[in-house]
Amino acid sequence: MTTPLIALVTGANRGIGRETARQLAQDHGMTVFLGARDTAKGAEAAESIGAGVIPLQLDVADDASITAAIDQISKAFGRLDCLVNNAGVDYDTDQRAATVDLTRVRAAFATNLFGPWQLVVQALPLLRAAAQARVVNVSSGSGAMEDMRGGTPGYGVSKAALNALTLKLADELRGDGILVNAVCPGWVATDMGGGGRPIPDGARGVVWAATLPPDGPTGGFFRDGRPIPW
Ligand code: NAP
Numbered sequence: 001m002t003t004p005l006i007a008l009v010t011g012a013n014r015g016i017g018r019e020t021a022r023q024l025a026q027d028h029g030m031t032v033f034l035g036a037r038d039t040a041k042g043a044e045a046a047e048s049i050g051a052g053v054i055p056l057q058l059d060v061a062d063d064a065s066i067t068a069a070i071d072q073i074s075k076a077f078g079r080l081d082c083l084v085n086n087a088g089v090d091y092d093t094d095q096r097a098a099t100v101d102l103t104r105v106r107a108a109f110a111t112n113l114f115g116p117w118q119l120v121v122q123a124l125p126l127l128r129a130a131a132q133a134r135v136v137n138v139s140s141g142s143g144a145m146e147d148m149r150g151g152t153p154g155y156g157v158s159k160a161a162l163n164a165l166t167l168k169l170a171d172e173l174r175g176d177g178i179l180v181n182a183v184c185p186g187w188v189a190t191d192m193g194g195g196g197r198p199i200p201d202g203a204r205g206v207v208w209a210a211t212l213p214p215d216g217p218t219g220g221f222f223r224d225g226r227p228i229p230w
Contacts, residue, residue, distance in 0.1 A: 004029055005028075005082060005130075006077045007031070007082035007084065008073065008080060008083050010084065012042070013036035015188075015191060016138065017086040020210070021049060022203075023200070031054065035087070037087075042057065060116070066118050074126055081132070082133065083134070084210055085119060088140075091152060091155050091192050092153065095151075112158035120169060127176070128178075131177075132214050134180075134210050134211070134212055136182075143162060181209045181212075182220070184221070204224070205222060208225045
């Protein structure tokens with residue numbers, strides 16, 4: 001019997017994160033830490049999925065919470081095979097860049113950029129301890145420079161920055177055998193999406209990047225397992 005791979009999915013109490021945790025546990029046999037900033041919601045989501053899922057208090061905008069979460073994974077398993085930076089906030093369709101409330105933009109950056117960044121920094125020893133770690137940054141077509149227009153300023157610019165971070169990390173961690181990719185799940189019918197395709201379809205492309213073979217791509221931007229323009 002092989003030892004299960006260990007995964008952490010952030011913002012996994014609902015939406016794409018929850019479904020990603022479910023697919024990694026049930027379809028890929030991983031042991032999944034289901035990150036949720038609200039302990040009760042995390043426990044409920046983990047219980048609804050069942051075996052192989054461990055709830056983990058994790059607010060990615062709170063450094064102390066990140067430290068405690070990584071410490072818990074370290075003590076339990078000493079390695080992390082798969083980090084899915086899924087937590088995301090504030091699809092700010094009501095804002096324009098020229099008149100934006102920067103307090104909101106800073107809050108969006110705290111979760112959409114600095115959270116994933118700090119998690120990678122803190123998890124790095126655990127990622128290096130894994131045989132072939134994968135990092136997935138759940139991004140958005142809204143962050144693509146090629147088609148960057150006005151509107152959704154905090155969200156779009158924070159996801160563009162997350163894409164840039166993906167390239168930096170992929171390049172720096174290539175030598176460690178860690179594959180780092182950005183994934184747009186498409187338009188998905190979650191609380192954030194408010195419409196769009198079924199959640200399992202959106203999560204599938206995230207899971208694809210979280211389970212890449214050792215010779216899989218790194219430093220890419222994908223939707224449904226296919227490259228999309230930065
Ligand atoms: P969602 O239904 O709104 O879920 C967002 C999740 O992130 C929730 O579990 C939320 O927890 C969590 N979260 C927010 N701030 C957090 C923090 N500081 N620490 C930890 N968790 C936090 O959104 P979704 O549609 O599933 O989105 C998942 C990812 O896909 C996001 O990165 C989003 O930008 C991206 N995306 C979504 C779409 C779409 O159409 N849905 C399109 C492109 C990209 P609470 O329940 O505590 O709020």
